[in-house]
Amino acid sequence: MEFTLGQLAQLLQGKVEGDETLKVSRLDKIQEGAAGGISFLSNEKYEPFIYQTEATAVIVSEGFKATKSLKTNLIRVKDAYTGFTTLLEAYSQFTKASLVGVEEPSFMDPSSQIGELHYRGAFSYIGKNCQIGNNVKVHPQAYIGNNVKIGDNSIIHAGAKIYADTQIGSHCEIHPGAVIGADGFGFAPQEDGTYKAIPQIGNVIIEDHVSIGANATVDCATMGSTVIKKGAKIDNQVQIAHNVTIGENTVIAAQAGISGSTEIGSNCVIAGQAGIIGHLKIADKTTVGANTGVIKSIKKPNETVFGYIGMDMKQFLKSYSIFKNLSDLEKRIKELEKKP
CATH class of the missing domain: 1.20.5 (Single alpha-helices involved in coiled-coils or other helix-helix interfaces)
Known part of the structure; x- marks a missing residue:
């Protein structure tokens, strides 16, 4: 793929300083830029590289002022980081859109329906009575159980497992190894010291524009639904237990764990390895620091909580x-x- 600097400037709503007819075909780090590549500068500590880079063009913010002569062309945009992110999104969408068709061997039950421009990779499996939208990409070895619904433009990556009755919205991305809808951790203690499994008969509902990271797990509800609301972003190796609700645009970093029936508000930030016990309510715009253990509800929005020490509970x-x-x-x- 080749684009002129003028075309990219139009996409990014920016302005070229240099030769807008030059073409680029690659995205480069600024410190590794070479002819034919485009990079960006948003962090001032990388500024020395802009005077050395061989990249054909660099995306910079409107306020950037060069203190030395430049060998590269510039595309000035309102914010360089946002501009480069837009470029990455466009590149990613273009690449993914090129995946169309069915690789063999793969399986889809005749009772299921899938929309136009879809992709089914080799060894993928789609069960009974599934409803899958347009431009959905199901990568190799992905498993989709019975009665699953998936909206338009969603991606199920290699090796992801989507259990029966799960509902996934549009523009969602389920990364490799993620497991959506496995049994919640429900066991009833018995008088003899053993545990009896409690059937988990609910499902998982994932709304639009949600990302679920690699090897993350979202358990089905005991009854009702575990819900991941619109725009939430879940990192790799996150555990979300049964009947949890994650609010809109909340982000959860790697290795965090949310216990059963807890409700996380909208626009929250849950940092890596944080743990939240069950049956709590976490207010909107709460920030939970890394390794923090949350043992009671957070009722006021915009709170930041931090800290955890393992010791005897009574002490x-x-x-x-x-x-x-x-x-x-x-x-x-x-x-x-x-x-x-």
Whole structure:
């Protein structure tokens, strides 16, 4: 694929400084740029590379001012990082759109329906009574169980497993190895010390524009639905338990775990390895720091919580009752120190 700088500037709503007829066919890191490539500069610590790069063009923000002579052409946009992201999205969409057709061997039950411009990779499996939209890409060795619904322009990557009755919206991306709709962790303790499995008869609903990372797991509900709302982004190796609700545009980083029946609000940020116990409610725009353990509901929006120490539970709760009052105790100590 080749595009002129003028065409790219039009796509990015920017302006070329240099020869807009020059063509690029590759996306490069600025420190590795070579002729025929295009890069971007958004972090000032990489600025020295713009004076050395051999890239044909570099995307920069409107406010960038060169302090030395440049060998490259510039495309000025409102924000360089956003502009380059737009370019990456366009490139990705173009690449994925080229995947059309059915590779053999693959299987789709005759009772299922799939839309136009779809792709089914080798060894993929689609069960009974599925409804799959237009331009859906099902990559090799992906498994889609019975009664699954998938909206237009969604991608099921290699080796992903979509259990029966799952609903996936439009423009979603399920990355390799993800498992959607496996049984929730439900076991009833018995008098003899054993555990009896509780049937998990619910499903998973994933709304539009959701991304589920590689090897992430989203369990089906015991009853009802586990719900991932519109625009949520789930990183690799995240565990979302049964009957959890993840709000719109919430992002969850790698190795975080959300226990059963917890409700996460919209526009929250859950950092890596955070753990949230079950049956809590987390308010909108909450930030949970890395390795943080959340053991009670967060009721006020825009809160940031951080910190976790593993210790005897009773000792921890006693210590916590003191810890949360440390600021008041410090104030009282300072007042006492001022007294004669």
